[in-house]
Amino acid sequence: MKFVRFGDPGKELPGLIDAEGKIRDLSGVLPELNGAALAPSSLARLRGLDPRSLPVVPAGTRLGAPLAGIGKIVCIGLNYADHAREASLPIPEEPIVFMKAQTAICGPNDAIVLPPGSEKTDWELELVIAIGTTARRVAVGEALSHVAGYMTGLDLSERYWQLERGGQWTKGKSFDTFAPIGPWLATADELASPGELAMRLAVNGERMQDSHSANMIFSPAQIVSYVSGLMTLQPGDLIFTGTPAGVGMGMQPPRYLRAGDRIDAAIAGLGEQQHAVVAD
Known part of the structure; x- marks a missing residue:
């Protein structure tokens, strides 16, 4: 999977890139892309999603850092x-x-x-x-x-x-x-x-x-x-x-x-x- 965060600075939402290269909005199923989202159980759940069921993010939307809540x-x-x-x-x-x-x-x-x-x-x-x-x-x-x-x-x-x-x-x-x-x-x-x-x-x-x-x-x-x-x-x-x-x-x-x-x-x-x- 390829995860992104999109939107204005400080207001980014989680997303993923589908097989066609489109950005899909994950915010309805995941509150944030952070350390907890990278846990094996979380990644397994996200792999079970059908990206086609997620909203498409408009082309040209700003991409932020793809991970939030970074520690060290x-x-x-x-x-x-x-x-x-x-x-x-x-x-x-x-x-x-x-x-x-x-x-x-x-x-x-x-x-x-x-x-x-x-x-x-x-x-x-x-x-x-x-x-x-x-x-x-x-x-x-x-x-x-x-x-x-x-x-x-x-x-x-x-x-x-x-x-x-x-x-x-x-x-x-x-x-x-x-x-x-x-x-x-x-x-x-x-x-x-x-x-x-x-x-x-x-x-x-x-x-x-x-x-x-x-x-x-x-x-x-x-x-x-x-x-x-x-x-x-x-x-x-x-x-x-x-x-x-x-x-x-x-x-x-x-x-x-x-x-x-x-x-x-x-x-x-x-x-x-x-x-x-x-x-x-």
């Missing part, structure tokens, strides 16, 4: 060797973990808002994992059984605040609109393998990132297992799994986002995001 946003840094090299940093021997604020979440076509005075806001395309059942110290072989689904995500990063102002990376990662997700959340059964997905991102039509989730250093299963050993993962938590090479910081000279830029990003099977970059 855990992120993995330098999870692609080519990205570590372009950042002139050592390839990690175990996952680098940091956090993003939940208030950074926005929809797949919402504007990316540059923080006041931003000079070094950068793009990072990432596969995002949505947790469906509680995971605490789970083995690698069991890890993906706790995953409800996957999304396209961007980990926007203000490099000045991330790297030059001291403290942890969270400072440069948590500005409003710095974590767009969607357009849809695909349940785990929709993907043959989360480790075999083509990834691409363009800025103003110029391809910047062109990679594959198979190039991860640590696989989704390894990541879920590792993070669950550090903290209990709960339904509705997200894990951003790292970005491949092609970010602005790695260019010579570095290139960063400016008001008026446009971002187009997609992961195979998980849909495309399109963003205008605007000044605060």
